[in-house]
Amino acid sequence: MNMAVPVRIPTVLRPLAGGEKVVEASPGSLADVFAEIERRHPGLGERLRAEDGGLHPYVNVFVGDEDARYLDGLDTAVADGVEVSIIPAVAGG
Amino acid sequence: MELPAQIREAIVAHARYCYPEEACGLLAADADGRLRMAICMENADRSPTRYTLEPTEHFRALRYAEANGWELAGVFHSHTHSAAYPSPTDVGLAADPSWLYVIVSLGGLRNPDVRGYWIRDGRVVEEPLVPTAEVW
Numbered sequence: 001m002n003m004a005v006p007v008r009i010p011t012v013l014r015p016l017a018g019g020e021k022v023v024e025a026s027p028g029s030l031a032d033v034f035a036e037i038e039r040r041h042p043g044l045g046e047r048l049r050a051e052d053g054g055l056h057p058y059v060n061v062f063v064g065d066e067d068a069r070y071l072d073g074l075d076t077a078v079a080d081g082v083e084v085s086i087i088p089a090v091a092g093g
Numbered sequence: 094m095e096l097p098a099q100i101r102e103a104i105v106a107h108a109r110y111c112y113p114e115e116a117c118g119l120l121a122a123d124a125d126g127r128l129r130m131a132i133c134m135e136n137a138d139r140s141p142t143r144y145t146l147e148p149t150e151h152f153r154a155l156r157y158a159e160a161n162g163w164e165l166a167g168v169f170h171s172h173t174h175s176a177a178y179p180s181p182t183d184v185g186l187a188a189d190p191s192w193l194y195v196i197v198s199l200g201g202l203r204n205p206d207v208r209g210y211w212i213r214d215g216r217v218v219e220e221p222l223v224p225t226a227e228v229w
Contacts, residue, residue, distance in 0.1 A: 008155075011164070012189035058188070060148035067148060087152050088189065090119075090168050091138075091145040093182030 005033055005078050008085040009044075016044040025084075030063065031074040033084060048086065049074075060087040094193065094209055096222040100131045105205045107133040108171035108197045115171050117144040119151065120193060121158040122166035128193075129163055136170075143182070144170045167193030167209075177208040179217050187212035193220060 004024035009017045017023050018041065025036040038045025050056045054073065061068040062085040068076050078084060100120070108116040118133040132154045137145040146168070158165050172180070177198035179187070187194060190213040198206045209220040 010189075011191045060151070062152050065152075067152075085152060085155070087148055087155065089145070089148070090117075090151065090188075091143070092168075092170055092186050092194075093115075093143045093180045 005081070006083050007033065007037060008083065010086055010088045012088050013044060013047060013086065016047065017041050025078075027078055027080050027082075029074065030061065030068055030076045030078055030084070033078050034074070058089040060089060061085070062087060094220050094222055095127060095225045096207065096209070097128060097225050097227055099227045100128055101207055101222075101224065103131040103133060104169050104195065104197050104207060107131070108199055108205065111136060111171065112199060113141050113173055114139055115141060115144045115173060116197075117146055117168065117170040119146070119154045119158075119165050120167035120169060120195060121154070121161070121163040123163050126166065128166070129161070130158075131169060132157065141173050166191075167195060169195035169197065172196055172198045177206040179210055179212060184212055184215055184217060190214070195222075 005027055006022045007025055008022055023037060025033040034045045034048050048056055048059050055061060063071060063076050063078055064082050115136055117136050118131055120128055121130045123129050134150045135147045137147040155165055177196040194210045194212050196208055200206055209222045211218045211220055
């Protein structure tokens with residue numbers, strides 16, 4: 001059975017996801033997940049990638065309970081049913 | 094926007110605890126948009142002039158809020174030596190037009206001032222915070 005990967009979208013990016021809290025993608029690498037999100041929701045996937053192609057510095061991505069930066073970044077494998085959470089960087093002065 | 098007493102107290106207490114560094118945390122609201130909890134967090138910058146929410150704590154706070162049927166609806170931080178008004182840095186980094194940005198100015202620790210703002214497209218609009226009794 002091919003379960004979807006739920007991707008939790010923060011409020012700031014929901015307008016790009018048709019207002020949805022959660023969008024779905026297929027299992028694969030995190031890069032694959034983001035590419036599928038970009039196909040389904042143009043403009044959303046690219047907000048998750050830096051210009052050099054890596055993870056966007058203003059976005060933190062958790063695969064399950066782990067920060068993808070401390071896993072394999074965009075090469076992190078996302079298995080069936082594992083949740084991906086997009087957490088915006090929050091800062092100020 | 095109503096500001097329940099225990100949320101104001103939590104924000105002020107965390108600001109005092111972190112002084113002279115800036116304090117920060119997230120605000121959870123229920124489905125009706127009412128503020129329910131200030132979730133006090135570590136300032137990853139450990140700075141008197143900057144704050145950054147620690148991502149893993151932010152994720153934990155999100156899980157906690159959702160487990161209670163709430164949403165993360167804003168962020169608070171302290172200004173240790175300036176007014177409770179968004180700094181140019183706050184305005185420049187304010188990413189979410191749907192979030193309430195709460196700032197506490199410690200005013201010499203004894204007279205804290207807690208104010209809320211919407212920051213949209215670089216424009217700051219104050220949201221009056223109306224003190225209410227404790228709610229759970």
